[in-house]
Amino acid sequence: MEKCRIVFSGSGGQGIITASIILAEAAVLHENMTAVQSQFYGPEARGGATRSDVIISYTQINYPKVIQPNVLVCLTQQAYNKFYPIIRPGGLLITDSRFVEIEKKVDAQHKELPMYRTVMDKIGKPIVFNICMLGAIIVLADLVKPASIMKVLETRIPSNFLEINSSALDLGIKLAEEYKS
């Protein structure tokens, strides 16, 4: 895809902003793309719904806010309820099966993945939930190579935490492959 507009949404502690920045850096530093990442904090931020916008592109990016995302990730019910109407028709909606119950049909492909449950079953640490989610979306939406994400993680994460991050990324990739068809 020439340009992909992604909105990550969920709650404060889920590591959504970190995942966004890792994705943007992977695209720019290791895939020769341009990227922008932004957060708008309005009054709703005080209510706990976090949203982070990322655009990655092979061409110049002028406007950083995503109006209609090609890819919308919702990791809480509150985020889903608030953001599902903005998805671009024909886009890709990704939700976590533990946290989100779908209420309305959207004009988009919908993948409901047990990301949180898989991380808790296989690794047992919720802190890498965001990295598992990142592994899933880079495959489902064909964004960047897993190796590019790993290169960014290697510069950001202390070496003793790198292994569980790498495992979480792999779990997400496997989930995506399983749910892709």
Add this chain to the structure above:
Amino acid sequence: MEKCRIVFSGSGGQGIITASIILAEAAVLHENMTAVQSQFYGPEARGGATRSDVIISYTQINYPKVIQPNVLVCLTQQAYNKFYPIIRPGGLLITDSRFVEIEKKVDAQHKELPMYRTVMDKIGKPIVFNICMLGAIIVLADLVKPASIMKVLETRIPSNFLEINSSALDLGIKLAEEYKS
């Protein structure tokens, strides 16, 4: 100030994005403001110059990119060389005396602070340089209260690191008060 546009610039490992997010969250969660934080990663990101834009405002924010910052922070020579021309006339330029040598006069108030040296002398850990910088700019530019920054730090930082972050914030505040006049 009704609305303040801030550009933080420096190199990748200096914690500029983290400092930006902490400032934005402090303004939104604890000072009843609206904020937006964004990073544009163009080809120059591959050369090592990082830039992070923050707007904090008592009114709605429409466009998230900062064209002419009221406050420009430069923590490397490369960042200074690249960004000093964008400062808003009459704005505030803050540089670190260890890393930046001023080459041109700008139409702005200029504060050259020994932030890095002070952090290394008093705390000895470069990792909190960004928090010292944040302490300095919230005072010099009158952005948010130190207590609001501390409240955000308390939710983000493991308790055993809170003390050095709090000390770094205080060092920045004291430096700013010393250099304010």
